[in-house]
Amino acid sequence: SSVAYDRQAKRGLVACPRCGSTEITKALMAPNVKNSGEKRRRTRIAATSEPAPASDTALSPPQTTHASMPTSRKEFIKLMEKVRDHVEKNAEYVGPRFAEEARKIHYEETPARGIYGEATREEVKELGEEGIEVYPIPALPKDKN
Secondary structure (H helix, E strand, O other): HHHHHHHHHHHHOOOOOOOOOOOOOOOOOOOOOOOHHHOOOOEEEEEEEOOOOOOOOOOOOOOOOHHHHHOOOOHHHHHHHHHHHHHHHEEEEOOHHHHHHHHHOOOOOOOOEEEEEEEEEEHHHHHOOOOOOOOEEEOOOOHHO
């Protein structure tokens, strides 16, 4: 909090982690306040009811060191496009009913299948609390064009 910072700074307890200087000042910052449009913002999410078949190596995690990770933004975007294309081709789009459908699958009220759709952050949090694993699907630059 601002008050705690002021107390600690006065006592010389606030220091730069890089150089150790205690000549630290606060900068004017905008608070993290959500506007009404952000409260129910939906994020595209995917859930799978069963693990992918072992023969599906296109999306298998790399078995090598981190040196094999994408080295450029372009390579990373291509990899994310591949992931998203795989989900869209192999799962059912349920749109804003994602949380409802994920629960039905989890509680065996409907046949198990891969699904994707949109969910609010609150819905994603609730699904996690219920033990329902979900994963965000990345928004890509082409989505904004």
